[in-house]
Amino acid sequence: AQSVTQLGSHVSVSEGALVLLRCNYSSSVPPYLFWYVQYPNQGLQLLLKYTSAATLVKGINGFEAEFKKSETSFHLTKPSAHMSDAAEYFCAVSPKVGYQKVTFGIGTKLQVIP
Amino acid sequence: KAGVTQTPRYLIKTRGQQVTLSCSPISGHRSVSWYQQTPGQGLQFLFEYFSETQRNKGNFPGRFSGRQFSNSRSEMNVSTLELGDSALYLCASRATGALADTQYFGPGTRLTVL
Numbered sequence: 001a002q003s004v005t006q007l008g009s010h011v012s013v014s015e016g017a018l019v020l021l022r023c024n025y026s027s028s029v030p031p032y033l034f035w036y037v038q039y040p041n042q043g044l045q046l047l048l049k050y051t052s053a054a055t056l057v058k059g060i061n062g063f064e065a066e067f068k069k070s071e072t073s074f075h076l077t078k079p080s081a082h083m084s085d086a087a088e089y090f091c092a093v094s095p096k097v098g099y100q101k102v103t104f105g106i107g108t109k110l111q112v113i114p
Numbered sequence: 115k116a117g118v119t120q121t122p123r124y125l126i127k128t129r130g131q132q133v134t135l136s137c138s139p140i141s142g143h144r145s146v147s148w149y150q151q152t153p154g155q156g157l158q159f160l161f162e163y164f165s166e167t168q169r170n171k172g173n174f175p176g177r178f179s180g181r182q183f184s185n186s187r188s189e190m191n192v193s194t195l196e197l198g199d200s201a202l203y204l205c206a207s208r209a210t211g212a213l214a215d216t217q218y219f220g221p222g223t224r225l226t227v228l
Contacts, residue, residue, distance in 0.1 A: 032215045043118070043204055043219035051215050090157065094215070101147070101170045102217060104157040 002027040002093050006105035014113050019063075019078040021108050023091030026072065033074040034092040034102070035065055044090060050074060052096065061085070086112045115141055118207050118220035126226045132193040135223045139186050139207030145169075146188040147217060148180060151202040160203075163188055192225075200227045 007022040025031060032051050036044040048059025055067040061084075065076045074091060091105040119138045127133050139146050147170075148160040159172040163182035182188045186207075192199055202224050206217035 034216070036219075041221075041224075043221045044206075046216060046218070049216060096215075101159050101162060101172070103159070104149075106156040 002031065002095060002103050004091050004093050004103055004105035006089075006091050006108050008108055009106060010109045010111065012111040012113055013081045015083055016080050019076070019081045019085065019110065021076040021089050021091075021110065023065075023074045023076065023105060024072055025074060025091070025093045027093055027095060030096045031093045032096050033065075033067060034094075035059065035063070035074075035076050036090045036092060036104075037061075038088045038090065038107075040087075047076070047089070081110075081112045083112050083114065086110055118205055118218055120203075120205050120220040120223050122223060123221065124224045124226075126228065127195050128228050129195055129197060131195050132191065133195060133225060135190045135192075135203055135205075135225075137188045137190070137205030137207075137220060139188070139205075140209075140218055143207035143209050143218075144186050145208045145210070146182055146186065147206045147208075148188070148190050149204040149206065150174075151204055151222070152200075157204070160190065195227045197227050200225060 003026045005024045034049045035047040038044050048057045050057050050067045058064045063078045088107045088109045090107050094102040121136045145164045147162040150158045162170040166182045177193045180190045202222045204222045205220045208217045
């Protein structure tokens with residue numbers, strides 16, 4: 001069984017401030033972990049993924065996430081928020097075994113205040 | 115490579131009708147998954163097809179069905195529509211082998227049931 005918890009359905013930051021979106025996962029086997037972004041009226045776009053190489057993963061648009069097994073966390077960060085970062089962000093997990101379904105978190109809407 | 119395409123982008127139906135949604139995966143991808151996205155429930159997994167066979171299934175009633183063709187294109191059907199079926203339906207494809215860990219999403223079909 002697997003699950004994802006995203007803390008905070010809405011997060012507001014000022015332009016130029018640090019972005020921190022939290023994700024905790026539960027998985028009975030070693031996981032793959034993902035962050036996706038969704039802009040209004042669009043599908044999901046992959047930001048970054050953890051597949052057991054480096055624990056600090058760098059993605060597109062200046063985002064990065066760190067896999068912490070001891071904390072079962074995969075938080076998403078960006079040093080300086082830009083107005084274009086306003087979107088909904090989804091954390092997801094799938095087992096690292098065969099072809100298994102992906103479980104998504106409920107999503108976090110990021111608002112960037114000018 | 116062209117991305118995942120979904121048709122139609124928007125649909126309006128009335129209760130009791132049925133609807134068919136179409137998804138064309140990225141060329142070479144043999145796996146197609148379907149998700150229902152609603153504001154209250156987030157992204158919920160419907161089913162996944164691989165080489166014309168249903169490989170995984172979520173917890174949806176039998177009114178929701180799908181199929182995949184030999185060219186990997188997939189269709190999803192919902193019969194006897196209910197108001198609660200109003201949602202964004204997302205399709206995602208993924209490759210096989212070493213690249214199978216990542217799903218690529220289409221723009222979605224927005225279904226409104228009146």
